[in-house]
Amino acid sequence: MTRSLSGRALRYSACAIVASSALALSACSSGGGGANAGPKNNQAQAQQSEKKYSTTKVGTAADSNGPATPVPGAKNGGVLQTYEESDIGHYDPGQIYTANAQDIVSLFERGLTGYKMSNDGTKFTVVGDLATDPGTASNGDKTWTFHLKSGLKWQDGTPITATDIKWSFERLFDSGETNGPTYMQQWLSNTTGAGFRKFYPGPYKGKSLPDSVLSAPDNSTIVFNFKTPHADLPYTLAMPGYGAVEKAKDTKAKYDQMPVSDGPYQIKSHSLDKELVLEKNPNWDPKLDPIRHQYLDGYDIHYGHSTQDTTQRLEDQTGANAKAVSLGNPVDPNSADKVLTTPSIAKYTVQGYEPFNGTITYNMTRLKDYQVRKALSIAMPIKQILTAAGGASAGDLAGNYFSPTMAGWKQTDPYGKLKKPNGDPATAKAMLTKLHKTGMKVTLAYENTPAMQNAAAAIQTTLKQAGVNVQLKDIPRSTYFTQIDVVPNQYDMYMADWGADWPNGDTVIPPLFDGRQIATGANNTAHLNDPYVNKQIDKINAMTDVNQSQTAWQNLGEYILEKDLPGIPTYNWTQVQLYGKDVGGVVYNNVLAMLDPTRLFLK
Amino acid sequence: MLRFLIRRALGALVVLILISAITYGLFWAVPRDPAMLSCGRDCTASALKIIHHNLGTDEPIYLQYWHYMVGIFAGRHFPVGNCPAPCLGYSFDESTPVWPIITGRLPVTISLAIGGSVVFLIVGVGLGMIAAARRGKLIDKVATTLSMFMYSMQIYFLGPIALAILVYGLHLFNNPAYVPFTENPWGWFVGLLIPWAVLATIFVGAYTRMTRSLLIEQFQEEHVKMARAKGMSTPFVFFRYAWRGALSMIITQFGMDFSSLLGGAIITEYTFSLQGLGAFSVEATDKSDLPSIMGIMLFGAALIVIFNAAIDACYAVIDPRVRLN
């Protein structure tokens, strides 16, 4: 996935195919293996909060029963004020993909499965949310059956049926649904890219998906039939982009602004870009929800607050500011120094890893010579790139392509970047001189924000010392990703980042490095096409032992970094968040990469 | 009189049509594709085509413009949603028509403009009057220096400093926030006090200077001097003659300042996280949300044109000579 405009997670990724069995998956735990295994926290970090890791596994039917485990010390009542950067714009589940949107809608939209988080935030279990369990696979992971819990109701009191669920997936094929994830559409239609739109035009003109693809044999059963195995389905369905929609109330564009709730809260009022007011949903039954709580009477979500604004408010900790949070805004990178080194403020921070790993990606169609890429990599000042983003608060320097949130993560550093994070232009210059490449012109595309401007200028300055003439091309934020996606394009390097949609190596290596996926709009922006890598990808995808495949992905990632070098890793993203001191139940949710919204209460 | 008004209204209409045409032309002459933005990562030519069709951007530019203009009066129907009149376009980014976004944000902007204007009119004009009346005295020097200092201030400097001191330092105020006047008049007042003060600062400086020199100039006019020579009391002369002469200029200037404030005080809204038109225009340009930018541009221009026309009309009522011009 790549980021959204505001620098938050925007989960757009190509589909990742896993051929492991459901049984093996349920044993699959991923993550950094607890804080001990993680990299050393940066020296300036506060005493009070640590960058949090987590592990994820698929749960059982018993895990899927409500109510959710109570939060210690939780109290009922009160309305929480939250301040967010910008309106998520879309509320239709089918349009939800960014982290901010996923976080907020999880208060009032539910899907067949979901992530249940332990109270300390270190363990995630994929459980049945509307469904009784995380799904039953048959026919070699090609057929998946889900049963709805009985007694589920929409906010208007009508029961949630399998017809609604079927409808929720059918409508994703409509041409108006362009912002959400496309895994399910592609899997159900067995197509790639946007081919699913030709397969089926959506249900609004009266045509339904055939039962051979998706069927609702009775009121509470839903059956998915795929042409290929999809062992990852419980994870996929846990994406809020696959939330349920009430068929009878579906008004297309209007529904986008006023969805019908099946969660603990419902929308009371929404004024675009200003405020979203949530109140309790009387028809939500805590016994049927293993994930969410209803401690608060409501949420008052204010939009349009910059990170600078929220940081100031929450540092203040007096009056109304003590009773507020920002679900999504990190601490303003420019204030992180003050926040994390002042104990009285640092006390009210939580932090953790995000699934993102940043790279300077090389366009291998243009930079064909490995030795040149190596010289550029050795000169690259990765520490200054991190500093521009906010230094210690924004991440840890990376040695390879995997974030510590990934399964089987271990630190490697084949190019010695961690030892010389400011780059080694002298060595690079010597290499380039040997290649007769000094004075070469290289174009770097970057997203035009103050931070990225800084980083780009730093790269230009350092690479100049290595005898490389870097041409900076600023691209407006709104079109950055669509421009570097174009094949072929004119840039030699781009600043990019990638995060998995779920913490397995198969959501990183295949989308980024599969040579058969080079196309405009796809994510192999380095245009790496190494037959060995392609073969390995197929081989690992066919593995049934997840532990084995985790190691294999990690090894393949190392091979690519050492032998192909399609990009030099810069840093692994982390996030620091402040909260008001009177707010309880504050936990950083590694899956949403934001504060977990469903467990907050007022002290 | 009626003829004057009609002529003025027609003139305003022509200006607006020209502005819309220029803006529309400039936007769509630029080679960037708004459809790409809502196409997502897996964008293909066919997906792009669908979006173009949904946005109505698959037509030649003059037809698009024609539909746009017709839409303002008759409303439009896009495949993605309805856009009732007055339709200033459909924001594919927000998936709503632009008009409700603008009207939704207008109260914030209007509140900011009205409050700020009251502050700078009272303080600025007041200071200017005092300075003029006590010309050359200490108070004049203080007022002049102060106004010069204020005039040289920058909102993006003053705003954060005001917040740091008044809100986070001394805790005299809560964070500035917009509360609808109809819901809670006191909250509205308190919430906007700091933004008003900051917004007004630069205007105060300018209005003090302007009022002062206008009045002094008036004092030197023959009829004012005459009145004084006749032995009329100073306050009487001040208000009856000098003030009257200065007023028209102040009103003209105020009309322009106010109308452009209604178009959105960009830096102030940005600094205080107020969700008015100014903040929206920054957001929209950030996202390259062309229909929204186009909508605000036209709306802002309309405000300026209408306000200026209204002020002209007022003059025409007050002073018949204007009509001949």
Place this chain on the structure above:
Amino acid sequence: MINKPPADPNSDTGTSVGTMPDEEGEAQGPVARESLSPGKLAWRRFRRDRTGMLSLYIVLAFFLAALLAPVVSMLYGKNPYTQYGVNENLLNSFGYPLKPNGGISGQFWFGLEPPYGKDVFTELFYGMRTSIGIGVALTILIIITSVVLGLLAGYLGGWVDYVVMRVADLLMAFPQQLFFIAFIPVLSALFFSPRVQTPTWFRVTILIVVMWFLSWMAVARILRSAVLSMREREFVEAAKLSGASTWRIIRKEILPNMTTPIVVQGTLLLPTMVSAEAGLSFLGVGVQQPTPDWGRMFQTGAAVYQSDITYMVFPTVTMIVFVIAFNLLGDSVRDALDPKSAR
């Protein structure tokens, strides 16, 4: 008559009262001829104005600073591009100077700029060079445009006047700041292949052209009305009767008498344009890294002031001094050139 001053994003919406009515519209007739030339007389009056002289010195100092930035940088031994903080390990892990007060030291007189520790002292000099340069260019462009259009419209009158004034009306109705932030980035991206970095001169040119496009109207109106009233004066009538050509009348009779409004408008315009450019840089549409820019220093300052307030002091104080000095200078120049004026 409408008295609309030049664009001033500093005032937030792009319009504000900047011009004083007494320097506007009023025809400045030929100064009574005594033994001294009017210029010398004015200079003599100006010399007696202590505030005026002081502001003049300050303004000259700013221009010198801008002009001599490379010399300063050479003498001081640093430049605004090198990342001293990174190279010499003077920053903490967040990119802020380790030393207190923004890293001010004997070596770095004004401290270091977060996050890479560029030298603030030289950055300020070079930044003023960029911003004042843009301001001067804009002022000259606007004055030339206004003189030409003002003369054409004012002297020729008729349909020329009508067209010029209607175009001015039209452009005045554009929401200025929105126009700037919407178009400057777009235009800056044009014309250059994606392989080549958009040169700074091109960005600056675009900035100047777009700002000029929406900023000339106010001054043009003022100069037009100056011409209008001059057209009726005896000395112009006399020249006409003596059979002088239009061009000659404009050149010999009208232009010399326009000096006062032109100089006054120019001095008031320049600081407005400089702070306008700063405002645009603050909003992120000005000059880009790594080119030093006064306005962008405000953007940085506003971002980092919570952790490093010192950084903000230098650009802000200099900007305030600059604007005040220029405005005082403008007042004094007007007083000197036009002793009858109200002040």
